Amino acid sequence: MTRRIVKVAITGTHSTGKSTFLDELEPRLQDLDLKLARIGDIPSAAARAGFPILRNHTFESTLWLIAECMRQEAVASLKHDVILVDRPVSDALGYLRAALHLSQRELPAHRLQALLAIVEAHTPDYDVLIATQLDLSIPLGPGRDPDNELRRLAAEQIELLTSKIAPSAWRMTFANRGDMLEQTIARVSTLLQGADIP
Numbered sequence: 001m002t003r004r005i006v007k008v009a010i011t012g013t014h015s016t017g018k019s020t021f022l023d024e025l026e027p028r029l030q031d032l033d034l035k036l037a038r039i040g041d042i043p044s045a046a047a048r049a050g051f052p053i054l055r056n057h058t059f060e061s062t063l064w065l066i067a068e069c070m071r072q073e074a075v076a077s078l079k080h081d082v083i084l085v086d087r088p089v090s091d092a093l094g095y096l097r098a099a100l101h102l103s104q105r106e107l108p109a110h111r112l113q114a115l116l117a118i119v120e121a122h123t124p125d126y127d128v129l130i131a132t133q134l135d136l137s138i139p140l141g142p143g144r145d146p147d148n149e150l151r152r153l154a155a156e157q158i159e160l161l162t163s164k165i166a167p168s169a170w171r172m173t174f175a176n177r178g179d180m181l182e183q184t185i186a187r188v189s190t191l192l193q194g195a196d197i198p
Contacts, residue, residue, distance in 0.1 A: 005077050006191045007125055008184060009088035011162060011169070012132030013155035015140045021130070021177060022084050028185055029082055034192070037076035040086030042068050054145055057092075057099035059111045065092035066118055073125075082188055088126060090119050090165065094158035098150055120165050128187050129169040130180060131162045138174065 008025070010018045022038065029036055042065055043053050051061035066089045076083045093115050100107065123129070134155035140146060162169050172180045 004192055004194065005081065005083065006127045006188050007073065007083045007085060008128040008130070008188065009085040009126040010130045010132065010172075011088050011091055011158055013094075013134055013151050013158060015138065015144050015151070016132035016134055016155070017172070017174060017177060018086050018132055021132075021172065021181065022086055024177075024181055025184060026084060028181070029188060032185075032189065034081040034188075035079065036082050036084065037080040038084045038086070039069065039072045039076065040084075042072070042087060054095070055099050055103055055147065055150055057096045059096070059107055059115070062092045062096040062115055065089075066115065066122075070122060081192060085126070088129065089122050090161045091158055093119050094161055095150075095154050097157040098153035101153060102150060119161065123165045126166075127191055128184055129162070129166050130172050130184070131159065131169045133171060133173045135174060 010021055012018055019040065022040070026036060026038060045068065046061055046065055047053050049064070051064055052058055053061055069085070069087070069089050069092070073083055073085065096115070099105075134152065136148065136152070145151070170180060170183070
């Protein structure tokens, strides 16, 4: 019998509450005696490896980000009940699209299509996909990139991808974060008990 693994992913541009939400969700799920893995900060790992990110995103850096996220998810699935993903695969493509627009660069269509195909194929693996909403009145978190033009356009591109690939994704704002937390815990519990809900 295949062991049930639940993936919870939270998507959106930087400083929209993704990490804060997972910081609140993680101990609540641990209280349920679940084995948790948390995946995040992959862009920093890409930069340390020498890949260009943010406005300088390339096909190669985006492919690395997507592949590394998928690799970490696969490894985590070996020993964990729940995998929390801060920045699913669609975020990398959203940032690439924003970077190309802002830097007035182009990529061959087949390369963009290849990345989109991977994102479209993988995104349904997330049992819960939460999309954050950008509020420019909320200050940037410490150490975050201050490029608000990139932040805004990345938010638009990620939302376009989410609407196309996962139109039923939950939308989280700063106002409904508490409700979203309880909804996520209930959804994870239900899935692990084997009684799926629509």
